[in-house]
Amino acid sequence: MPFARRRSAAIAALTALCFALTAAVPAQAERPGKNQDRRLQRLLESLVRQAGGPPGAIAVFRIDGRTVVVRAGAGDLQTGRLPQIDDHMRVASVAKTFSGAVALALVSRGRLSLDDTIAKRLPQLPADWGKVTLRQLLQHTSGLPDYSRSPEFVKIIQNDPHHRFDSRRLLHFVADQPLEFTPGTQYAYSNSDNIAVALMAEAATHERYESLLARLVYAPLGLRATSLPSGFTLPRPYLHGYAPTPTGFEDVSTEFGNSGSWASGGIVSTPGDLSRFIRAYAGGRLVAPWVRRQQLTFVDGSSEPPGPGRNEAGLAIFRYTTRCGVVYGHTGNTPGYTQLAVGTPDGRRSLTFSVNAQITPTIAPAVFPRMRAIEEAFVCALVRGDV
Structure with missing residues (x-):
């Protein structure tokens, strides 16, 4: 998320500089299984060993009922242990698929409509935003100004990374700003969109978003290690997230609280749970077929950071068209973590690819x-399917 890259004035200044200066971390690679492509193992090791690369990485495949784990480097630099499939981690903007899952499940049940407007569901928000629809929020074509870029919000984060925000008032940071463009005419990734999506879901059901997640997403999929906490700590065990310093890495796993990202980026999960979720989500298990058809209407638009291949934006989902075929999913980044979670359109296979450093085109261009x-x-x- 954009705000999350601004840890503090000093750290933010170091981040852009130090990825190029940091020494490579030795890899501790898991020995491939008999069905596992050794080339993938070598690729992951090469990423960890690269100057400026992450301390560790873990990829989890679920393929036709099989689970294959590829991992390298350290999930905890103090102990040197490998990343684990049950390590908790910040999924960053992959959380937007969770808010999308809630909203689209409610659309499937007739509790919300994709054409519901801010004026109808959230009349307390600025009247100038009133014509924005749920569909536009889910596709980042709303024109809502991004609260996470607000100077006031950024200042609070820089001065007090553990600040406890009122998550349901995050849009107040930009309530004095007009829409950035006419809704539906452009694509522009905005963290404000998914905050508004969650607020619409609450308004339609009179139920807290956290409860909706538990009822509509966690329970049906058996997600037992996924949550939306408001504090800054992580459940143990967790994948330690790191930021570079001139002499190595600093542990930033608990540098920020989740209240400032909430439905836009606050989900905490594990590689195991996330892979289970994204397989179901990419395969359309949580929504009605007629809703899925609308969800899979795409416009040009990239996730943040860009995912593999050509990126196109659907409703709370991205289509990544690679040289080998199409997958659906989302990416995310926040201090200490970068995520990719994708599934095949038939919902039979999924991949999560997690590294414990923030790697984006601007922060780590090399x-x-x-x-x-x-x-x-x-x-x-x-x-x-050859792993």
Whole structure:
């Protein structure tokens, strides 16, 4: 998320500089199984060893009932242990698929409509935003100004990373701003969109968003290690997230609270749970067929950071068209973590690809293209089913 990259004035200044200066971390690779492509293992090791690369990485495949784990490097630099499938981690903007799942489940049940407007569901928000629809919010074509770029919000985060925000008032940071464009005419990724989506869901059901997640997403899919906490701590065990310093890495796993990202980026999950969720979500298990057809109407638009191949935006889902085929999913980034979670359109296969450093085109320009190419290689293995 954009605000999350601004840890503090000093750290933010170091981040852009130090990825190029950080020494490579030795890889501790899991020995591949008999059905596992050793090339994927070598690729993951090469990412960890690359100057400026993440301390650790873990990829989880679920293919036709099988689970295959590829991992390298350290999930905790103090102990040197490998990343684990049950390590808790911040999924960052992959959380937007969870708010999408809630909203689209409610649309499937007739509790919400994709054509419901802010004026109808959230009349307390600025009248100038009133014509924005749920459909536009889910597709990032709303024109809502991004609260996470608000100077006031950024200042609070810089001065007090553990600040406890009122998550349901995050849009107040930009309530004095007009729409950035006429709704439906452009694509512009905005963290405000999914805050409004969650508020619409609450308004339609008179139920807290956290409860809706539990009832409509966690319970049906058996997600027992996924949550939306408001504090800054992580359940143990967790994948430690790191930011570079001139002498190595700093543990930033608990640097920020979740209340400032909430429905836009606050979900905490594990590689195991996330892979189970994204397989179901990409396959349309949580929504009615007629809703899924509308969800899979795409416009040009990239996730943040860009996913592998060509990126197109649907309703709370991205289509990644790679050299090997199409997958659906989402990416995410926040201090200490970068995520890719995708599934095949038939819902039979999924891949989560998690690293414990923030790697984006602006923060780690020397590393990101390499990571994205490796992600595509893993997607190809997923599509072919040859792991």
